[in-house]
Amino acid sequence: xxxxxxxxxxxxxxxxxxxxxxxxxxxxxxxxxxxxxxxxxxxxxxxxxxxxxxxxxxxxxxxxxxxxxxxxxxxxxxxxxxxxxxxxxxxxxxxxxxxxxxxxxxxxxxxxxxxxxxxxxxxxxxxxxxxxxxxxxxxxxxxxxxxxxxxxxxxxxxxxxxxxxxxxxxxxxxxxxxxxxxxxxxxxxxxxxxxxxxxxxxxxxxxxxxxxxxxxxxxxxxxxxxxxxxxxxxxxxxxxxxxxxxxxxxxxxxxxxxxxxxxxxxxxxxxxxxxxxxxxxxxxxxxxxxxxxxxxxxxxxxxxxxxxxxxxxxxxxxxxxxxxxxxxxxxxxxxxxxxxxxxxxx
Numbered sequence: 001x002x003x004x005x006x007x008x009x010x011x012x013x014x015x016x017x018x019x020x021x022x023x024x025x026x027x028x029x030x031x032x033x034x035x036x037x038x039x040x041x042x043x044x045x046x047x048x049x050x051x052x053x054x055x056x057x058x059x060x061x062x063x064x065x066x067x068x069x070x071x072x073x074x075x076x077x078x079x080x081x082x083x084x085x086x087x088x089x090x091x092x093x094x095x096x097x098x099x100x101x102x103x104x105x106x107x108x109x110x111x112x113x114x115x116x117x118x119x120x121x122x123x124x125x126x127x128x129x130x131x132x133x134x135x136x137x138x139x140x141x142x143x144x145x146x147x148x149x150x151x152x153x154x155x156x157x158x159x160x161x162x163x164x165x166x167x168x169x170x171x172x173x174x175x176x177x178x179x180x181x182x183x184x185x186x187x188x189x190x191x192x193x194x195x196x197x198x199x200x201x202x203x204x205x206x207x208x209x210x211x212x213x214x215x216x217x218x219x220x221x222x223x224x225x226x227x228x229x230x231x232x233x234x235x236x237x238x239x240x241x242x243x244x245x246x247x248x249x250x251x252x253x254x255x256x257x258x259x260x261x262x263x264x265x266x267x268x269x270x271x272x273x274x275x276x277x278x279x280x281x282x283x284x285x286x287x288x289x290x291x292x293x294x295x296x297x298x299x300x301x302x303x304x305x306x307x308x309x310x311x312x313x314x315x316x317x318x319x320x321x322x323x324x325x326x327x328x329x330x331x332x333x334x335x336x337x338x339x340x341x342x343x344x345x346x
Contacts, residue, residue: 004072010033012066045225046210050225056208093165093170094165096176097181099181137163166197172204173204174208175194175205178190216236232317235316289321290306
């Protein structure tokens with residue numbers, strides 16, 4: 001399968017307000033690289049504030065990255081003229097966490113869904129046909145297109161938001177916590193809908209969530225993010241069964257039944273300070289490993305140099321110095337990755 005989305009050394013720095021030295025502010029995403037195969041789901045997990053949503057917005061160039069590159073179907077998005085970027089972004093849509101904020105309360109559902117098609121000068125009859133077809137597809141009666149957003153429940157609004165994303169006939173959709181605001185019973189319905197749509201339209205997803213069980217259920221590969229960096233990337237089953245990075249182990253063990261083993265001790269990942277909140281130097285910007293001092297098995301090398309993602313076997317990538325030198329997943333020696341290498345390609 002060909003990689004539809006390739007992210008290379010992507011960084012995003014939020015500028016500090018007021019009079020500050022050049023380069024100051026929060027480095028929310030720091031040199032992240034991965035790829036998403038066409039028709040697959042890449043799950044992204046991590047604590048609140050670790051940079052997941054910032055990374056998603058940078059991938060879509062809704063908030064352009066400070067450095068690095070994003071390739072869509074082999075074409076770089078960096079440096080594209082505005083019109084060309086808009087043309088490419090037709091095929092890259094996003095479903096936000098809060099459907100209430102995603103729908104304009106002053107626009108009827110039909111008008112909201114037709115907005116993108118209207119900008120593309122699609123004839124009115126074709127717009128109406130496509131909107132009604134997609135509403136029926138996601139479980140909303142077509143005759144409800146004339147209603148206002150406040151006339152729908154939260155689950156119905158999220159279905160409408162998903163249908164609106166499909167109006168542009170995308171190949172790639174970012175799902176940013178798409179069910180976290182919904183009741184558990186409704187969550188299952190929306191997830192099943194997203195799975196059905198993926199199969200029907202051969203969609204590629206970047207699925208962002210703090211729910212590890214949910215990410216494991218829907219994803220083909222999972223990336224774990226800490227302080228703006230990817231610290232572990234692997235196929236869903238291996239990483240859930242045997243997380244290797246100390247942070248991943250603590251994050252997963254803070255969720256009951258996520259992995260087998262004892263309960264996490266005090267100072268679990270879930271209780272740590274979210275990355276980037278109030279920090280001006282940003283994640284991973286000092287010497288050494290950003291998780292140094294918290295994993296309990298660091299070496300002198302951990303305090304001196306930041307580890308790179310390396311393959312410890314079977315495409316299981318880990319950014320760690322301490323305690324991993326002898327780890328083998330499939331009997332092969334671990335292979336270091338340099339900056340700019342595409343870990344999703346290994």
